[in-house]
Amino acid sequence: MLSLRVLRGAGPAVLGRWALAAAASAGTGLLLLSTLGWALAHPGGDASHAAVRLVWCVVPVVVTVQLAAAVGRTQSAAWPREGLSSVGLGRTGLLALAAVTTAVVCLVGSAVALLVFLQLRGDVTGVEWNGVGPGLLASGKALPPAGVATLLAVVPAAAAGTMLAGLRSGHTRVRDAPGSLPWGVALVAVGLSVEVASPRGDGLPLPSGLGVIAPAAVGGWIVTTAGMVLAGPGLVHVIGRLLAAYRPGPVRLLAGRTLQHESPRLGRPLGLLCATAAAALSAYTLQSGDGHRLGPVSVFAFTLIAVCVLATAAVSLNETASSRTEARNALHEVAASPTTLRAALAVRATALLAVLVPLAFLVAALSTLP
Incomplete structure (x- = not known):
């Protein structure tokens, strides 16, 4: 009750x-x-x-x-x-x-x-x-x-x-976010290696008649996804550190420090979002390769997965924005202009997209080799 x-x-x-x-x-x-x-x-x-x-x-x-x-x-x-x-x-x-x-x-x-x-x-x-x-x-x-x-x-x-x-x-939250990056990269490398080296032939049928996939390739994809999720906080932290390096101005410094501080909260949802985007690209490649159309159940399932992942990332972003209230008030007290805050937000978003989008395309390209 x-x-x-x-x-x-x-x-x-x-x-x-x-x-x-x-x-x-x-x-x-x-x-x-x-x-x-x-x-x-x-x-x-x-x-x-x-x-x-x-x-x-x-x-x-x-x-x-x-x-x-x-x-x-x-x-x-x-x-x-x-x-x-x-x-x-x-x-x-x-x-x-x-x-x-x-x-x-x-x-x-x-x-x-x-x-x-x-x-x-x-x-x-x-x-x-x-x-x-x-x-x-x-x-x-x-x-x-x-x-x-x-x-x-x-x-x-x-x-x-x-x-x-x-x-x-x-x-x-885990404060040593960079410490998870080597383990995540190692898992991604192992997962992709298993996917590429998986034997051809009979295996698990893919939805909507897209062919079959070896069980080893499915295991490799699971390991790859886990590695991307694990590497997410460290990757976001490294991006923030690079933004704040080499004599940064106020905008770059603010954007970099914010990413470093929020990497434990943002990293894993962004890593899962990147893995989901790679999976969607892989599915599109398989579908367009033989001209096969997805069935209604598969379309419904893919849509449900995409909505859930996007909504999880949005909830995490909203939680992060809510926790930034004190820092925002402190910046207003030192006369930081709203333009500076918006520019820092744009720099953060651009830096994340510049790294995560190519990463998703690379993982998708390697995953479709089997």
Whole structure:
């Protein structure tokens, strides 16, 4: 009940972020239910095909959970600690409240996914929607309650667990951001090497009939993505250090110092955004190479992933801007002009784009070699 009261008392911007997390949970729930529908519609088919469809749902689940956890962390950091402490909520209670609130939002999204799936099957109106291709809705077949409940509980449970893990590790950020850069670069190099050297032949079928990919290449892509996320804080810190090097002016100095200070918070979302952009470029290359068009489910999944990653980065940027209030006030006190602040922002954005965009193209080019 307290979680519902917290949600009801939130402002429009906070409710908008929670609504986005619920919508992402609903989209991921639809993808998970579609795998169940395909398995029910093909009872005599190869079980590995249903397993492969379920495996490809891992990516939407991960990015949805990350978005929900990012929204939950941002909201829990803004809670009135004194007021919650006065009603007996200590640190453990706040952790539980944040996790339960995130789970409730994701459960709402899962419930919406179930209602939409039943509507598409024709269980509500009696008319099946045929826009997703045959064999995905299993119309006329009874849905197993245990299977439906298990699939729809994946995102809420994972989001609550991620919230508990992230908040229990403390609200402090890793200050030695450059220390993660060598490890991230090493992981990216290892992942790309595995992808390039992966054996050709049979493997996991890609969505929408884009061919097959060796399991080793999938593992290499996972390692590459993890390396880009791990290297993100260090890379942003190095960019800031280079901006502030060699007799900088006020704009360059302000931009560089800001990037160095905010690298622990910005690095990982930007690293994941860069990895997602590389994956999108790789998918576009595969699609345009043989003229194959993506199916509606694949388009929906790719759109969901892109929206979740962009929204996670936007939440992190908004959190960073909110934490910059004291520094901005201090600059105003020393008569720093608004033009200087806007110029520093433009320099930061330009420097990040100048590094991350070529990096995404390079990783995409190497990833499509297999």
